[in-house]
Amino acid sequence: MAVSRIAPIAALLVVLAAPALAQEPTVELQPADPGSAVVEELLVVARPPGPALWLVEKNGAKLYVLGSAAPLPHQLKWDSPRLNRALDQAGLVLLPPEASVGPMQITKFMLTGGGGVRQGFGKKLEDRLPPDLKARFINARTQARRTAIPYKDWKPAVAGFLVLSDFRQAAGLSEAKPVSTIERMAKAKGVKVKAMSQYRLGPVLGAAGKLSDEANLACLKDALDEVDYEAPRWRTLGQDWADGDIAAVRARYSASAAQRCLLRAPGGAGLLDDQIGQSAKALSEALARPGVTVAVVDLAFLLPRNGVLDRLRAQGATVTSPN
Template identity: 65%
Template sequence: MAATKLVPLALSLALVSSASAQTASPPVVNLGQAPAADESAVVAELTVVAKPPGPAIWLVEKDGAKLYVLGAATPLPHSLKWDSPRLNKALDKASLVLVPPQAAVGVTQAAGFILTFGGGLRQPLGKRLEDQLPPDLRARFVAFREQARKGPGDYKNWKPAVAGFLLLSDFRQAAGLSEAKPVSTVERMAKARKLKVKSVGQYRMSAVTSIAGKLSPDDQLYCLRVALDEVAYDAAHSTTIGRDWAEGDLGAVRARYRESAGQRCLTHVPGGAALLEKGIAQTTDAMTEALKRPGVTVAVVDLGFLLPANGVLDRLKADGATITSPIE
């Protein structure tokens, strides 16, 4: 298994300018109903100025420091063209750009993980994935596999959970959806401005593969089901996924990103919730450190870390930061 295939698996299993003061108040867009118990109060209650176009951005301020947070949605269409005057202006003032945790994996590590955890991730000798699936799951898996232009041999040796997330990644690639965006786009924008780009941390592949290797047969099937549910969602919304995000339609984005397949799988299995908590805490710590430095920082944070109750923005506010939606 190539290292490039392990990275999406780890990350999956791992979230307008205003009118001038002399004009009438600018229109606002309410984000919808009051937050559910498991949703971020900061995200759900904050209103956002309707213009300019662009994805949701939050301005976090503390002790004179400014942190602009771009909520990242994955996947986005490779061909998506989007513009954000607020992000451009923030980058023009910034000296540092923070991006999500990266999976710590290389070719040597990938081979080591397969050898170390192969017994838990691979089918027993002589067994084939599709032969082991219940009829309903097998039918769904085969249908999506064929849409991804993959044959049965591409997944035959993997346990259901691993195969499900590999298929999700392959399906997105075949559908023209990118799991690297918008982070890769913001990194290019930062590079063009000669800004320092820093990851908020790393996910160790061993932590993810260790959990995957210990899944019970029922957990394996559950994680496969939620992965296939996300494939189905992506297939039905491939033309709107990017548009909703790029236009800052947080109502639609919230509905989709309340809990991804990776989150649903991880929170269902022993050790998974702790891994997700580590990601949120790691990101929050990096944001807190950024607010201790003078000047402006831009951070790209997965919506999966922003939307849950007690997510990154909630924790920053609880620590004394002021959070608004920038209108400049």
């Protein structure tokens, strides 16, 4: 198993990686959720050009938070004078957590037959799918310009997220954007860039291997639903993000395939809360230092009630929309 094929699995299933926490109230992603109080307040503000950007201030330190919403078309054109001004002032840019993949993890993954996320010997994925899901999966991989071979040994959940990733690549959608673009902008200005933290591959694959048969099929359906949503929209996907239209972004992004799969996993809501908490902690630490920091945070961590911005304000920070 090549490193290049393991990395997408880690990135796509990181939402299943850790145990739930009990000490914090969990976030809610149900349709009735009123969402982040901070985000709601700023929705009434006239939108300046570019993606949504928040200014967080505490004890003289400034933190500009840009919400990301992957995937985006490779050719999407967007500009943000506010982000450019923030980068001109910044001494540091914080990017989302990144995967840590070591040789020991790869060896263990191979020796254990895929860590529980691979089909049993002699069992092929498509032969084991219900007829309706089999037809949809074949349609999705056809759109991704793939045969059955790359997916045949994977369990449904992993196969679903892999075909979603392959479809996006074939359609010209980038799961790395806008983070890669902002990283390039920062480096061009000589601003230091670093990830907020790292996550290990092992727990991700271990948790994915414990999904029940029913949960595997549900997660596959989630991924195929995402393909069906993105297929007719791949040219314009993300324009709402580029325009700073948070209401529209929420409508398409706050219930992504990964989130729906997460909420079907035991302790999933608590896991999301843990990840939001880690991001809030990293940004809180940035506010403890003098100067200006720019952070890129997934909008899935900003939009829910008790999300990152809500938590920073609860810690005494002031959150506004910069001019």
